Amino acid sequence: MDLDTVRTFVAAADAGQFQEAAAELAVTQQAVSKRIASLERALDVRLFTRTARGAKLTIDGQAFLPHARELLRAADRAVASVHTARRPLRVDIIASRSAASGLMRAFHRAHPEIELDVVMLFEIETALSAVRSGAIDASFRAVGAPGRPLPPDIASARVLDEPLQLLTGPAHALASARSVPLAGLAGHRIWMPGIVPGTEWAAYYDDLVAEFGLTIEATGPNFGSDALLDTVADTPALATFMGGRTRLVWPADHGLRRIPVTDPMPVYPHSLLWHRDNAHPALATLRAFLAATAADHDAPGTWSPDWAMLRGGAPSRR
Secondary structure (H helix, E strand, O other): HHHHHHHHHHHHHHHHHHHHHHHHHHHOOHHHHHHHHHHHHHHHHOOOEEEOOOOOOOHHHHHHHHHHHHHHHHHHHHHOOOOOOOOOOOOOOOOOOHHHHHHHHHHHHHHOOEEEEEOOOOOHHHHHHHHHHOOEEEEOOOOOOOOOOOOOEHHHEEEEEEEEEEEOOOOOOOOOOEEHHHHOOOOOOOOOOOOOOOHHHHHHHHHHHHHOOEEOOOOOOOOOOOHHHHHHHHHOOEEEEEEOOOOOOOOOOOOOOEEEOOOEEEEEEEEEEEEOOOOHHHHHHHHHHHHHHOOOOOOEEEEEOOOOOOOOOOOOOO
């Protein structure tokens, strides 16, 4: 259905005269008549009855009018959705309890005037495709992985180094430690069923294991964070890694302990990815906010993989 004919029909219905509708639409009266006739042929009904005082809606015209108005409103919404100055900023945060979620909540508090759409995409390839197609404006990721450089049209900025902490139950051998050196975790079972081969976090933990001789078990079904916390709380031989800015809640009787890891402190490198041609004005505001709140990366005494990247694309150094 031609939206110009629908728009002309609504203008004529509101004006009650084809001549006034023509003036409003900046076309000739003949053009209005042709458009109305075309719409009537498409619908196979009469929409107007000509009278001495102008044009009067038929019963069919009256029935069609509210739907015609909704068609035009839907068309306007569709146009607005692709105008970057009018639509919400769409950002992928991977998971609702992640550090990226906390960063976006802080951004929303600082800029409540900016409308946001927050999405959660699991795989980096899905996120990259969405960024490149314009389905989303930005994604929080670890930026790269071994042998998988970013496409040249994707820009990135490292925005947060999140320290890893050891999470144990109350009966674990390290539960009373105020901190634990990374090398001191060798020989302890660290259970992380959420590690999925091929993901950027799998690459991160593969490097961590290889460099420090740790034992990370990803066996068993992943029933989610609640089941993981229940098992760690009840199993003295198991511990898990948790990001220091990951927000999880558990029952008080679990007695779980968050223990800082040191010498070096492993940090997970969060970065923001976006398309170089993305012109959404709120994206520039988000980037500026993250740049202002980001701490120094690769600080002395920290560890991140060699493939992690700094702002500007330089490889990390420890």
